[in-house]
Amino acid sequence: MVLKLYNTLTNNLEVFKPLKKGFAGFYPCGPTVNNYIHIGHARTYTFWDVVKRYLEYSGYKVRLVSNITDIAIDDKILKEVKKAGISFQELITKYTMAYFEDRLKLGLALPDVNCLATQHIQEMTELIEKLLKKGYAYETSDGVYFNISKFKDYGRLSGMKPKELKAGAGKRVKEDEYEKGVAGDFALWKKHKRGEPYWHSPWGKGRPGWHIECSAMSMKYLGETFDIHGGGQDNIFPHHENELAQSEAATGKKFVNYWMHPNLVLMNGEKMSKSKGNFITVRDAAEKYSGLLLRFFYLNTHYRKKIDFNGKDIQAVKLKLNRITEAVRRIKTFSGQGIVAGIPETALLKTLQRVEKNFEDAMDDDFNTSLAITRILELVKEINKHFAEHHGISPKTAGKIFNFMEKTGRIFFGDLFESEILKKEGLNSLSEQLLELIIKLRDEAREKKDYNKSDYIRNELKKNGVILNDNDKTTWSLE
Numbered sequence: 001m002v003l004k005l006y007n008t009l010t011n012n013l014e015v016f017k018p019l020k021k022g023f024a025g026f027y028p029c030g031p032t033v034n035n036y037i038h039i040g041h042a043r044t045y046t047f048w049d050v051v052k053r054y055l056e057y058s059g060y061k062v063r064l065v066s067n068i069t070d071i072a073i074d075d076k077i078l079k080e081v082k083k084a085g086i087s088f089q090e091l092i093t094k095y096t097m098a099y100f101e102d103r104l105k106l107g108l109a110l111p112d113v114n115c116l117a118t119q120h121i122q123e124m125t126e127l128i129e130k131l132l133k134k135g136y137a138y139e140t141s142d143g144v145y146f147n148i149s150k151f152k153d154y155g156r157l158s159g160m161k162p163k164e165l166k167a168g169a170g171k172r173v174k175e176d177e178y179e180k181g182v183a184g185d186f187a188l189w190k191k192h193k194r195g196e197p198y199w200h201s202p203w204g205k206g207r208p209g210w211h212i213e214c215s216a217m218s219m220k221y222l223g224e225t226f227d228i229h230g231g232g233q234d235n236i237f238p239h240h241e242n243e244l245a246q247s248e249a250a251t252g253k254k255f256v257n258y259w260m261h262p263n264l265v266l267m268n269g270e271k272m273s274k275s276k277g278n279f280i281t282v283r284d285a286a287e288k289y290s291g292l293l294l295r296f297f298y299l300n301t302h303y304r305k306k307i308d309f310n311g312k313d314i315q316a317v318k319l320k321l322n323r324i325t326e327a328v329r330r331i332k333t334f335s336g337q338g339i340v341a342g343i344p345e346t347a348l349l350k351t352l353q354r355v356e357k358n359f360e361d362a363m364d365d366d367f368n369t370s371l372a373i374t375r376i377l378e379l380v381k382e383i384n385k386h387f388a389e390h391h392g393i394s395p396k397t398a399g400k401i402f403n404f405m406e407k408t409g410r411i412f413f414g415d416l417f418e419s420e421i422l423k424k425e426g427l428n429s430l431s432e433q434l435l436e437l438i439i440k441l442r443d444e445a446r447e448k449k450d451y452n453k454s455d456y457i458r459n460e461l462k463k464n465g466v467i468l469n470d471n472d473k474t475t476w477s478l479e
Contacts, residue, residue, distance in 0.1 A: 025226035105291035107414030388473035
């Protein structure tokens with residue numbers, strides 16, 4: 001199966017055909033550092049991390065470039081500075097550091113290029129000058145604006161039709177964020193106001209509009225046309241719509257081949273809102289649930305579907321996480337020192353082969369992480385069944401399984417695979433074999449109806465962190 005992506009621009013699944021064979025240029029929008037990132041941001045950033053890791057798993061060399069909207073270029077930052085009563089630099093430094101701290105909690109790899117908006121003012125002004133020369137922009141007393149009526153394809157990404165604007169709309173829009181119904185000419189450059197930071201430009205002192213920064217920086221590091229651009233669904237309009245218009249107007253070339261947008265995170269069925277009190281930051285969520293569980297929770301739902309963030313669903317996902325974690329640790333132990341021969345492993349190896357193919361098929365189908373996790377759990381079930389029947393595994397077979405579990409684990413768990421999955425204490429090979437022997441003795445006691453003895457063994461194991469599950473075969477897990 002070949003990799004297919006859902007392209008927001010065409011509203012279709014499309015085969016991924018990179019501009020350069022074996023290479024993917026990728027620009028997901030980063031944060032505006034005016035506050036701590038919340039669980040909605042975390043879902044989006046986690047997904048981009050998985051996309052990059054799976055592309056690399058598939059043999060692509062990936063260049064991921066992401067922005068940081070810093071120090072007062074954005075209207076949101078200006079509002080937060082006034083509210084907090086601190087300097088621009090203090091606010092930006094605080095929340096930029098917090099952003100990288102929160103990325104660590106989620107096991108996210110760093111982008112190949114982290115570009116600060118304030119370090120690319122020249123690229124932005126040069127792009128604006130090009131738009132002015134081509135007649136797509138005009139200067140006013142308060143700034144420079146992009147004329148959406150000059151760009152005939154304006155609205156094609158978001159489905160907005162300029163002819164259907166509300167009465168009074170279609171004029172200049174000074175805010176960076178606004179609804180489709182009041183769309184109009186948007187700001188490329190905002191002239192200086194008292195109390196605001198500024199940069200020098202051909203139009204006097206001022207600051208860039210929000211949308212121009214991503215066009216300037218993405219094209220600097222990935223070229224005038226590149227493969228994938230991403231952001232949350234709330235970025236489709238106006239941010240990405242405006243990016244597309246100003247970029248293609250400036251270059252006369254297609255800006256991006258594939259646009260991708262993860263869906264929203266709800267809190268108990270409602271859209272997150274600070275005023276409603278159903279707003280949670282990544283650091284608070286990670287403190288309560290762990291960054292590992294938070295990351296895995298997101299991946300159990302397809303990225304284009306909404307997620308309801310609630311304790312019940314999170315606990316259900318935790319059970320899946322525990323099953324995978326236990327299987328990885330058990331297999332890792334036996335891959336180094338297992339039972340050499342005499343164990344039938346054909347069924348286990350066939351399951352591994354099938355699951356590996358089905359995992360790739362799921363991921364190639366628009367990064368269907370939820371289905372891919374289901375496939376991995378099928379392998380975990382077969383592993384548990386094998387151990388219940390045979391109480392061991394050969395090092396060779398264990399090594400093959402661990403190789404697959406490690407590769408997929410680094411995609412799904414990111415940098416946390418090493419620190420949270422592998423390095424936490426498990427059982428060594430001898431301990432596993434002794435535990436299986438104890439379980440066998442307990443099974444014999446149950447067959448003889450010696451329930452006092454079987455209950456005693458269960459309780460003693462539980463005191464030592466081992467939980468027994470009596471089904472067709474008794475299985476165990478670490479508490």
